[in-house]
Amino acid sequence: MLELNNVTKTFGGIKAVSGFSMKAHPGEILGLIGPNGAGKTTMFNLITGVYKPDGGTISFDGENIGGMAPHHVVEKGIARTFQNIRLFNKLTVLDNVKIAFHNKLHYQLPSAVLGLPLVGRQNKEIIKEAMTYLELVGLQDHAKRVAGSLPYGLSRRLEIARALALKPKLILLDEPAAGMNPEEIVDLKELICMVHREFALMIVLIEHRMDLIMSICPRIVVLNFGTKLAEGTPEELQNNEEVLKAYLGEDYKNA
Amino acid sequence: MGYINSVLTLGCIQAVSVLGLALFTGFTGQFSLGHAAFIGIGAYVSAILTFYYHVPFILALILGGLGSVVVSFIIGVPTLKAKLRSDYFVIAIMGFGEAVRVVLENLNITQGARGLAGIEKYSTLPVVILVLAVCCWLARSFIVSRYGWRAIAVREDPIAAEMMGINLFATKMLSLAGSAFFCGVGGALLAHFLMYIQPVMFTQVQSTQLVAAVVAGGIGSISGPVIMAIFFIALPEMLRIANMWRLVIYGLVLILIMVFRPSGLMGYHELTELGKGLFRRLKKEGS
Numbered sequence: 380m381l382e383l384n385n386v387t388k389t390f391g392g393i394k395a396v397s398g399f400s401m402k403a404h405p406g407e408i409l410g411l412i413g414p415n416g417a418g419k420t421t422m423f424n425l426i427t428g429v430y431k432p433d434g435g436t437i438s439f440d441g442e443n444i445g446g447m448a449p450h451h452v453v454e455k456g457i458a459r460t461f462q463n464i465r466l467f468n469k470l471t472v473l474d475n476v477k478i479a480f481h482n483k484l485h486y487q488l489p490s491a492v493l494g495l496p497l498v499g500r501q502n503k504e505i506i507k508e509a510m511t512y513l514e515l516v517g518l519q520d521h522a523k524r525v526a527g528s529l530p531y532g533l534s535r536r537l538e539i540a541r542a543l544a545l546k547p548k549l550i551l552l553d554e555p556a557a558g559m560n561p562e563e564i565v566d567l568k569e570l571i572c573m574v575h576r577e578f579a580l581m582i583v584l585i586e587h588r589m590d591l592i593m594s595i596c597p598r599i600v601v602l603n604f605g606t607k608l609a610e611g612t613p614e615e616l617q618n619n620e621e622v623l624k625a626y627l628g629e630d631y632k633n634a
Numbered sequence: 635m636g637y638i639n640s641v642l643t644l645g646c647i648q649a650v651s652v653l654g655l656a657l658f659t660g661f662t663g664q665f666s667l668g669h670a671a672f673i674g675i676g677a678y679v680s681a682i683l684t685f686y687y688h689v690p691f692i693l694a695l696i697l698g699g700l701g702s703v704v705v706s707f708i709i710g711v712p713t714l715k716a717k718l719r720s721d722y723f724v725i726a727i728m729g730f731g732e733a734v735r736v737v738l739e740n741l742n743i744t745q746g747a748r749g750l751a752g753i754e755k756y757s758t759l760p761v762v763i764l765v766l767a768v769c770c771w772l773a774r775s776f777i778v779s780r781y782g783w784r785a786i787a788v789r790e791d792p793i794a795a796e797m798m799g800i801n802l803f804a805t806k807m808l809s810l811a812g813s814a815f816f817c818g819v820g821g822a823l824l825a826h827f828l829m830y831i832q833p834v835m836f837t838q839v840q841s842t843q844l845v846a847a848v849v850a851g852g853i854g855s856i857s858g859p860v861i862m863a864i865f866f867i868a869l870p871e872m873l874r875i876a877n878m879w880r881l882v883i884y885g886l887v888l889i890l891i892m893v894f895r896p897s898g899l900m901g902y903h904e905l906t907e908l909g910k911g912l913f914r915r916l917k918k919e920g921s
């Protein structure tokens with residue numbers, strides 16, 4: 380279970396997140412929405428240790444992870460994708476996923492430096508496993524391609540494959556549908572639902588595409604100016620005056 | 635013959651040190667203008683060992699490298715742990731390089747600014763080529779292992795690398811230590827080639843030459859920087875005939891590389907790939 384309690388983060392006077400609390404349960408797909416600059420990405424950065432919270436606690440499976448270094452947070456079973464895609468652009472698609480296994484190989488530095496055969500053997504075994512993640516997102520035919528040359532939609536899929544390869548318990552997706560066309564979004568929706576089922580994952584999803592988020596998230600949290608504006612099922616939120624006001628402005632009734 | 639031999643020997647020695655910086659800059663994406671200090675440490679540690687204590691050369695070579703590794707932790711731990719911005723890190727390691735030189739100038743065992751003379755000559759061309767080959771093998775093995783994957787991930791995108799569970803500090807520190815080792819070995823070879831060393835040999839100018847070879851040779855390549863290291867040592871010698879134009883041509887070569895191969899001679903590629911490609915084409919034509 381992911382639990383945020385009264386979390387606060389300020390950037391030189393700007394309260395990006397203030398007194399925010401929420402819970403996400405195992406196996407849940409939780410939606411996180413809010414207008415631009417509401418603090419959604421900052422929330423992900425706080426959970427993953429990119430930023431240290433100025434106040435409040437963040438716990439995952441009962442352990443306090445607020446302010447923990449990102450690579451330790453990953454060890455606890457949290458993975459993420461980025462709003463502005465961050466792939467290892469110069470590497471191949473396959474190598475991008477292979478990196479996720481760096482901690483699971485057994486050889487140590489001396490064997491690595493000496494280039495012992497066991498190093499090559501273990502590296503090879505990883506390839507097979509990495510390929511299964513590429514197949515999962517439909518990138519198996521692009522394995523040898525340089526990641527930087529992928530079109531937008533495929534880059535987002537590769538980022539998801541790379542995060543899944545870490546075998547996380549919780550995955551944080553930051554606007555995975557941004558820049559996708561309607562068909563790609565349908566495929567993405569299927570992909571998210573499929574990995575959610577297959578891996579019994581907990582997912583927190585930030586998205587501006589309401590159609591997508593309303594159709595796959597049974598529960599949604601709305602963020603505005605760094606605080607929680609509302610929380611509920613898609614139906615509840617569609618009729619929530621506060622939410623409509625935040626999205627459409629004061630005179631939403633005339634819109 | 636003896637002259638060409640010397641130039642080649644010096645070139646290969648430089649290549650060993652450049653290999654070190656290639657690891658740190660070319661594969662880990664960290665810049666440094668202080669690596670001459672590691673060459674200096676390796677040179678002095680090994681020379682002191684063979685000169686005063688008659689330690690076998692091969693052992694002195696390795697201990698010279700390890701000496702630099704120890705010193706690399708002194709500068710690496712505080713700066714890399716503090717996540718110093720990369721431009722500040724460059725300044726810090728530059729200052730550190732100067733500090734090392736001042737220390738070398740003021741110790742008794744190094745015989746101060748006068749330097750150490752009468753060092754045994756062990757670095758012959760075959761020895762130096764052998765050491766370079768071994769070092770290339772070690773570096774290559776490192777790069778294709780999970781330790782190398784981590785370094786490359788950090789170079790490509792440190793934030794994404796962290797979210798792959800990579801410890802940024804440990805990865806950068808390991809690369810720095812590895813690069814210090816190669817520079818130290820390079821320094822040890824140098825000391826036992828020139829047969830005398832002075833602190834003034836290990837200045838910023840030397841650090842800059844390492845950077846030039848790595849950048850011109852290509853980021854993400856081992857063979858490129860090695861070739862450029864030898865080339866940059868040999869070039870001024872080859873141009874001795876056209877003495878007046880030496881520096882002009884030197885500069886011209888750098889500019890030509892920048893213009894025609896902006897990512898360096900072998901950026902992200904290796905010489906061996908060229909061989910493999912050729913082999914594949916021959917096989918195709920044959921069949």
Ligand SMILES: Nc1ncnc2c1ncn2[C@@H]1O[C@H](COP(=O)(O)OP(=O)(O)OP(=O)(O)O)[C@@H](O)[C@H]1O
Nearest residue numbers: 390393395413414415416417418419420421422462
């Ligand atoms: N590193 C930072 N330094 C300074 N201010 C920041 C930083 N990161 C975020 N902010 C500020 O915090 C606020 C929240 O930003 P955040 O990126 O979390 O919004 P968001 O909800 O993800 O918006 P969007 O939908 O546009 O992605 C913004 O006002 C932003 O300018």
Ligand SMILES: [Mg+2]
Nearest residue numbers: 419420421462
């Ligand atoms: Mg955002």
